[in-house]
Amino acid sequence: MCPMPIGFYDDWVKSADEESKHFNLVSDCLENMGSHYGAMAAHAGMWRAAEDTKDDLPGCLAVVPMVLEARGLDVTPGMITLFEKAGEQPIVDALNVIYAEEVGHVGYGSKWFNFLCGRDNLDPRDVFHDLVQTYFHGALKAPFNEEKRAEADLPPDFYWPLADDLPPRPGLT
Numbered sequence: 743m744c745p746m747p748i749g750f751y752d753d754w755v756k757s758a759d760e761e762s763k764h765f766n767l768v769s770d771c772l773e774n775m776g777s778h779y780g781a782m783a784a785h786a787g788m789w790r791a792a793e794d795t796k797d798d799l800p801g802c803l804a805v806v807p808m809v810l811e812a813r814g815l816d817v818t819p820g821m822i823t824l825f826e827k828a829g830e831q832p833i834v835d836a837l838n839v840i841y842a843e844e845v846g847h848v849g850y851g852s853k854w855f856n857f858l859c860g861r862d863n864l865d866p867r868d869v870f871h872d873l874v875q876t877y878f879h880g881a882l883k884a885p886f887n888e889e890k891r892a893e894a895d896l897p898p899d900f901y902w903p904l905a906d907d908l909p910p911r912p913g914l915t
């Protein structure tokens with residue numbers, strides 16, 4: 743594969759820095775509640791996707807930021823509401839930081855995925871659908887956070903056709 747521009751590395755170093763901050767925010771919340779990271783079972787979907795796509799950069803961008811991190815944008819507002827109702831303000835504050843910064847991570851995915859498709863003169867929507875069907879097992883789950891996905895340059899015609907638990911929206915194939 744041709745070398746990537748320096749901005750590609752800048753974006754992902756920034757993302758990694760923010761992810762390490764997110765880990766510390768969540769870890770602190772757990773410890774303040776008398777628990778710790780690793781005390782509860784968690785899925786390894788992100789790690790597994792990174793391993794599955796380690797030799798396929800467009801595949802990695804399609805699945806890790808543009809599917810899995812985008813899913814975080816869908817579910818985090820509901821989590822924030824739950825913790826607000828429970829009066830857990832430190833957790834609400836941590837989740838608000840994570841929520842705001844994850845929009846950027848999805849945006850980096852979209853930006854560099856589109857860059858790679860443009861460099862090879864490929865239709866990014868078609869390539870996205872092919873790669874998600876190759877590496878992501880199962881349908882995408884609606885409802886989607888269309889507003890935040892749009893902020894991250896992830897258009898509805900990328901993700902709606904891959905959601906099979908609701909009828910397709912008119913005009914989208």
Ligand SMILES: [Fe+2]
Pocket residue numbers: 757761811843844847
């Ligand atoms: Fe992220």
